[in-house]
Amino acid sequence: MNDDDAVFKALADPTRRFLLDLLFERDGRTLTELESELEMTRFGVMKHLRVLEEAGLVVTQRSGREKLHYLNPVPIQLIHDRWIDKFRERHVSALTELKAKLEES
Amino acid sequence: MTAKTETTQVYRVYIKASPEAIWDAITKPEWTERYGYTGLVDFDLRPGGAYKVRPTEAFKKESEANFGGELPEVIIDGEVVEADPPRKLVHTFRMLMDPGMAAEPYTRLTYEIKELDDKVCSLTLTHELEGAPNLASLVRGDQEEYGAGGGHAWVLSELKTLLETGKVFAE
Numbered sequence: 001m002n003d004d005d006a007v008f009k010a011l012a013d014p015t016r017r018f019l020l021d022l023l024f025e026r027d028g029r030t031l032t033e034l035e036s037e038l039e040m041t042r043f044g045v046m047k048h049l050r051v052l053e054e055a056g057l058v059v060t061q062r063s064g065r066e067k068l069h070y071l072n073p074v075p076i077q078l079i080h081d082r083w084i085d086k087f088r089e090r091h092v093s094a095l096t097e098l099k100a101k102l103e104e105s
Numbered sequence: 106m107t108a109k110t111e112t113t114q115v116y117r118v119y120i121k122a123s124p125e126a127i128w129d130a131i132t133k134p135e136w137t138e139r140y141g142y143t144g145l146v147d148f149d150l151r152p153g154g155a156y157k158v159r160p161t162e163a164f165k166k167e168s169e170a171n172f173g174g175e176l177p178e179v180i181i182d183g184e185v186v187e188a189d190p191p192r193k194l195v196h197t198f199r200m201l202m203d204p205g206m207a208a209e210p211y212t213r214l215t216y217e218i219k220e221l222d223d224k225v226c227s228l229t230l231t232h233e234l235e236g237a238p239n240l241a242s243l244v245r246g247d248q249e250e251y252g253a254g255g256g257h258a259w260v261l262s263e264l265k266t267l268l269e270t271g272k273v274f275a276e
Contacts, residue, residue, distance in 0.1 A: 028111055059117045059229065070115035073246075077258040078118075078265065 007075045010055035015040070016048050020057060023071035030066050112237075114245060116230040118261040122268040124218045124226055128191030130264055131216055140267045141260030148196075149185060156183040156196045168202075171252055177201050183211060193217050198232075200240050209237035228264075230257055 010016055015038065022037055023029060035045045049069065052058040056075045060067050120127055130136040134145040137158075144158035158181035160168065165176050183197035194216040200206040213233040220226050234241040242248060246256030254260075263273050 026111055027115075028113055056117060056119070059115045061115060061231070070113070072115060072117050073258040074116050074118045074261050077255065077262040081259075081262050081266070 004079060006055040007057065007079060010051050010057055013048070013051075016052055019045075019048060019052060020071055023058070023069060027070050028061075028068040030068060034069065112234045112241060114232045114234065114241070114257065116232075116257045116261055118228050118265050119221070120226050120228055120265045120268050121224060122226060123224070124191040124220055126268055127218050127226055127228055127264075128194075130268055131194065132190075136267075140263035140273050142254055144180060148188075150188040150190070150194075152185060152187060154185040154188075156185055156198070157181070183214075186213070191218055198240075200243070203239070206237070206239045206243070209240055210235070212237050212240060228261065230261065232257065 011020075018038070019034060022034060031042070031045065031049070034049070035042050038045055049058060053060065057072055059070045059072045061070065062068075122130075130140075132146065132148050132150065134147065137144055137146045138161050143161050143164050145161060147155070147157040147159065149155045157179045159178060160176050160180050168176055180202045181198060181200055183199055186195040186197065188194055194214075196214055197211040198214050199209070199211045212235070215229075215231040215233075217229045217231075218226055219229075232244060234244070243253055244256045246254070246258055249255045249259075255262075267273050
């Protein structure tokens with residue numbers, strides 16, 4: 001649940017990225033609204049939404065009789081933070097080494 | 106589709122921590138000063154109780170150096186609507202650091218903590234932002250390039266990292 005594999009797998013599909021783009025433009029849409037933007041059966045759209053939900057990229061909330069879909073950017077933020085931090089660490093350690101080398105000579 | 110649902114933002118993060126630890130990390134200043142915007146929260150945790158956020162000295166200095174002017178003593182204010190520790194917290198929220206945002210109506214934040222399997226909790230944050238487009242843009246992280254931080258997604262990512270590893274990236 002919500003691990004990196006699920007996020008990357010969910011993002012690997014163009015239809016699912018399109019669904020996320022739709023929610024980015026306007027958040028909190030119903031299945032019917034999302035479906036109207038796609039040349040796809042209701043069942044197909046539901047299947048894609050389920051993959052996005054399992055990856056944590058979409059969160060649903062009930063509002064009366066309607067189920068609203070919201071784009072959740074936190075899983076992408078987590079991947080971003082972790083990777084950027086990794087690169088930054090390497091960057092810093094490279095500079096530290098350079099400094100040590102320069103001071104040696 | 107009402108206007109209200111369109112101006113609502115929903116965030117969810119899974120954290121390996123107890124509901125009590127997550128609750129404390131949201132409601133106690135010794136925790137909130139360690140992640141995200143580092144504001145010192147001051148909650149009177151009962152319906153109608155005051156909610157205030159004060160800047161740390163470091164935040165004050167940095168903000169004044171970057172944006173000029175003096176920060177107010179209270180940078181966010183609001184009122185507690187519901188407090189059910191450690192499961193649910195609802196409070197209103199108004200940002201006072203920026204005149205454009207301070208003029209917007211109070212918005213409403215709901216934190217819900219659910220315990221799942223394997224000592225993992227889900228934390229869902231719902232922010233109802235009707236009539237507050239400036240604040241909506243800030244908390245969505247749209248103004249990050251202007252030094253305004255990454256909004257709720259960034260704050261929740263840091264909160265998770267802090268609770269799971271005991272530190273955040275910047276420390």
